[in-house]
Structures are given as structure tokens and as C-alpha cells.
Amino acid sequence: MKYIYGVYCFLMLCLFIQGCTKDDTEFKSYLKDGEIVYPGRVSPVITKPGNFRTALWWNPSPDPSVTRYVVYWNNKTDSVVVNATSHRPQDTIKATIPNLKEYTYSFIIYSYDQQGRKSIPVEANNVRVFGSLYQAGLLNRPYNATNPYTLNDNGSLTLNFNSPDTININTVIKYTNTTGASAERMLKPESSSLVLPDYKPGSTIQYKSSYIPGKGSLDTFTVSSYSVFPRIYSYVLCDRLLFKEVHLNNDAGTYESATSISKLWDGSVGPQGYPNIFHSNGSSGMPHTITFDLGKIYDNLARIEETGRDCCNNPDDFEVWGIADLTGAETNLPANNPGWKDESQAKGWVLLKEVIRTDDGKNAVIAELNNNEKPIRYIRIRIKHVTTGDGNYSNMSEIRFWNKQ
Template sequence: MKTSNLICIATAIILILASCENIKDTYEEFVKDGEIVYVAKADSIKVRSGKNRLELSWLLLSDPNVAKYKVYWNNKRDSVEDILSRTSGIDTVRLLLEDMEEDIHHFSIFLYDKKGNSSVEATVIGKVYGDRYQISLLNRAYKSVSRINSKDIVVEWLPADINVVGVKSEFIDNNNILKNHFSSGEVILDTIRNFPLDGVLNYRTAFLPEVTAIDTFYTDYDSIPAPSYEVRCDKNLWQNAGLSDDSDEGTYAEWGISNLWNDDNNTDEMRNFFYQRDGYTVPNWFTINLGKRYNFIRMKVNQLIHNDFWKFGDGSPKKFEIWATNTPTTNWGDWNLIGTFESVKPSGLPVGQLSEEDHAANLAGEEYNFDPITDAYQYIRFKTLSTWGGVNHVCIRELTFWGLPADD
């Protein structure tokens, strides 16, 4: 029995030794030219996308023998290689690949020492952007554009796409200088200073397809025209200019000319108007100092409302002119005619007859638009040429002017 066991053990030892000999033969076949040496591979690989280009970067850590790299892509049909210069510390390699096709690319990076020994493969995926991405971009939308004053505007942007960096805009300012303005994607209310009343804001939106992208993409330019702007002339500043040839006296003190700019604060409709005294003739006029200069845009005339007799009747102005100046005198040569207007009765019925539409127009007041005015004026003259009732006195409940303040 013992002899049998010894024979088995001996047989096993012989088989093991034979197997080891085979392994040795295989190993020696692969290292017959020397021991295999692997170079440290690329570490901490990063990709930064761009427009038809891409940047690869990686770290060279502990291996001082790294002397060269080779990068493959496009199923290894394309490649680039270069020599590396090491320092004693950790080095960063940056590789910019230009003229790349817009697509997703798979990269393989190999490092080599001076003897040609290679690292194991290090891989990374990167995306290149181009025309397809470019044409997909839309300008940031805005909700509204309005004026803060005669010189500044505010654009209210809608929330931006996550890839929007901001909006770049340009315009010619009030000093005829080209101005560039940039607002980030987080900005909603965007104030733009010194913007002309007739200016145009050209803008385009900047996008980064990825946070670390090396290129910024821009949309084509769109334009925002200057927002309309007007203010109601401040009646707190108005005064009767009282020139010597004015027809500015009321029949009674409570029917005086200052009622024209009291904003109907006198709740007594029997007193809340200007009603000229007897003795004047038509045409006649009165002069108002508005307290500051305006480029006039429009005006409103409110007739008396407390009795049908005065609605499109009696002394309500039918045809009138508005004159303006900054040097008020009785010499008409110092004045500028800025508007000639005629009151229109909606129904066209004879004086004394009123439709519901006529009543509504009387209550609302009649608005008149001035032709564009380049100059600004502080003084206006209301010159009545004819009245609805053919009488020689004028009666008006309220006057209102709107324009662009020239002295902001």
C-alpha cells in the first residue's frame, strides 16, 4: 500500500515539473529580446469642445521616462504624435486638434519612452461642434422694451437657455459713438444708457455648447427699434404767461384760465373750466408757460360736459392752431406754428343735436397728434380760429400735452 502511494506522489511531481518547464518555454518565447517594459499611461484626461476643433489635455505623473505621445481617432485612421519634454514635477500636456469634423470622436492615447516602449491605451470621448450646431441657435427672446427716460431704455429678457452665456448688443449712442453692451444670461432687466430716441439696438446671443468649451458660438444679429416714449407735460409747472395781447381773462374768477391745467380737481362741474369774458373777438389766443421744454407729440382738448349746450357747441373750439416758442413775445415772428387742428363731431349732426357717440367723445376729450417736431419748446399759444357756436368767446374744460422732455 505504501509503495502504491509513493508511486502516485512521484508521478504527480514529474507532471508538475513538466508543466513548469512548458510555462518557462512560453515566457522565454515572449521575452527572448528582454523583459517587457510598460510606460505610465496618460492620467486625468480632459476634453474641451470647440468649433471644428477640440482640445485634449492629460497629466504626466510619476514616470520620468515618458518622451513621446501618439493620439488616434476615427478608428485609428487619423493620428498625431509629438515629442514631450518632462520636468521634475507633474506636467500637463495640451493638444489642440484643428479642422475636426462635427461629430462625436473616440480618442486613444499612447505614451512612449525613448526606447519605444508604450503605455497601455488610455481612451476618452469628445464632441466637436460646427455648422449644424450653429444654425440650431436662436437669439434670446425678450418680453418688452421700454424707456426709463429720454436717454435710457430697459430690455426685459425672457429666461435664457442653460447654454446662453449672454447677449452682446451694439448701438450708436446720443453722442454718435458706437457702443457695445453685454449682459449675462442671468440678467432679466437690462438697462442700456444714453440710447437715442430714434436708435436701433442690434443684438446677438452668445452660447457655450459645454461649460468647458473653448469656443463661443453667436447667433446672427437681430434688431430692436427704439421704444416709443412720451410723458405727460407736468401741469404742476404750468403758468399763465399773460402776454399783453392774450385773451386770457375769464368771465368770473372761478372760470379762470388756470382751470385748464387743474386736472379736473375742482369737482364742481359748474366752475371747472376756462370761460372767456365777453368782449374778445375770434380769432383770439392765450399763452401758457409749461415750465420746461418738450418735443410735443400729441395733445387733448376737453370740452365742457355739464350741459348739452356746450357739447360741440357755443365757445368750444372748432378750428384752432398751436404755436410754440422759447422766447415769448407779442411778435408772431418769434413763434412757430406746430399744429393746425379741427374738432370733428362723430355723428356729423347739426349743432344742438347729439348722438350717444357725440356724448362719449365729449366726455373722453379729443386727441390731436403733432407732426414730428425736432425742436423743443416751453411756451405754447392756443389760437382759436372758429368756435362750434360761431361765438367770439372760447370755453374749454381742460388741456393736456404729451411729449419728450428736452431737459431730462
């Protein structure tokens, strides 16, 4: 047993000596040129997207031996050298890589010392470079299709837009001002509307938006062409000097000549008293109609203002009808007949609006008309109910119309 144990120990000693000799040889082979030194590498890299270019930012290595950095890309076939101007970790080294293709790149950064020794690499992968393809896909910021603009009482114009994409940085509005000169204003992304205080009514408005592809972008990308804002309509008061009375079959008569239909466009302001009003004669029942001529055809009759009498029998439910030509348009049924509406439409009359008031009917009220894209010259007012509930008489002081153009 002692013999066997001695042989075992001898063999183990030989193996130990052989192993140490092999490791020692290999270790010496690694150090044949001296100890390996790696200069300090840079901090993680921040990338900045750009137009056919990109930028790489990093904090410099605190290693004072570092003299330069080399950025490689395209499998190290391309590179740029950046001098190490600082070793303060709180500083920033910036390298801009120009003349790139619209592509996704990977970059490798090495730190080098004066002896040419390089650091462990730091990689920046999936770095996207933008260009003409990205720009071609950009669209101008959308306007608010439900309420694109507001014409303000002071003559200014408010343009309304939808919320933009998060990468939108501005939208340029180009328009003609009241002097006839071209003007521009800037809509910021955080704003949903822009006021043009000096807009020339009827002139064209164009807009173009700019974007950045990401946070910290080097470049701004602008949509290649302007978009045209929806046409801005202005309300033009119809010339009441052209208005004329028309008396169609079954229309209501007037109480006396001094209270004729023409009182509705005599230029008076505010609720009027008798006899400076229109006053029906009370023989037509309710509903009843009156008809008049605007004096010319309006392609976009868009608004009515009605003012009641200073006391009583003011319409609180009336319909506004219109037509371009009275040839063959006269109805046979009285306005209180259930078939009157169908006959009127069959004759070509267009229901522009039913105005329902909830007040005493005295003060002026404005209502928007829908002409269904029909030209209008002749107006028929069908009075269905008055504030007093009277079944015969109706009174009004004034009526005005506007055309939208």
C-alpha cells in the same frame, strides 16, 4: 496496497514535471525579447470643446523615461505628437486637435519612451466637436415680453431681458445714440437689464448673443444675425395750442364764461383756485360729459394727465373716450342714462380709460390710455363721481395728453 499507492505517486510526479515544463516554456516565450517595459501613462484626460477643433489636457506622466505622447483618433488613422516637456504631475500638457468635423470622437493617448516603447492607453470617449450646425441652432437671448423696456425720467432707456441659458456669455446691444452715431453696449449673462444713457428716441435697437458649448470651451459661438428689439416708443406731449372746445348734445355747460373748458389747457401748473378752473354749471346731473378737439389726429394717443381743483368737487371716477371724426358720432342719450355707453360705442366712440382716484383728486395723476389701435382726435370726458359726492358740479384745473411714437 503499497504497490497501488506507489503507482499513484509516480503518476502524479510525472504530471507535475510535465506541467512545470509547459509553463516554463510559455513564460520563456514571453520573455524571448527581454522583460516588457511600459512607460508611465498619463492621468485621466480633460476635453475642451471648440469650433471644428478640440483640446485634450492631461497631467504629464511622472515617469522620467517618457519623451513624447501620441494622440490617435479615427481608428488610429490620424494622430498628433506632443513632446513631454515636463514630468511634474501638477503641470498640464495641452494638445489642440484642429481641422475636425462636427462629430463625436474617441481619442487614445500613449506615452512613449526614447526606445519607442509605449504605455497602456488612456482613452477619451464621446468628445463632441462643434461647428456650423451647432451655431445655426443658437438663438438670441429673449427679451422680457411683458416689460421689454422702461423710459426713465432722466431720458435714459432700460432694456429688460429674460434669464439666459447657462452657456450664454454676452449679448451685444447695437443702437443709435443721441449724436446719431452707431453705438454698442454689452449685456452680461448675470444681468437682466441694461441702461442706455444716450439712446436716440425712435431709432432701431438690435441685439446678438454669444454662447459657449460647454465649460472651458476653446471658442465662442455667436448667433449668425441680429434680432430687432421691440420698437421703443417715446411719449410726445400733444400741442395744447391746437385744442378747441366742442359742445355736443347733452354735454355739461360751464358755471360762467371764466370757468370754461378751455381752462383745462391754459398752461397753469398744479391745482388752481376759482375762477382759473373748469367748473360745470350743475344742471346736467351726474354723470355728465364735456367734449373737446385735440386739433389733429393722433395714431397712438397713449397717456393723460389730469389735475384737480385746489379744494373740492374733483373727479375721482371718470372715463376718457375718443374718436377720430365727429360725423355721425353725436349721442342722443344724456350721460347719466344707462344706455349711454352702448350708444356711444355704436356711434364709434372708443373707451380709452376709466380713471379711478383714491386720493382727494387735487394733484396731477397720469393714466395710460388704450386706443385699441384707433386714431383719435376728439376727446369726451364722462365724469361719474367727484370726491365730495356732489351730484351736480365737477371741477378740474388742467388736462394734458401724450402721443406715443
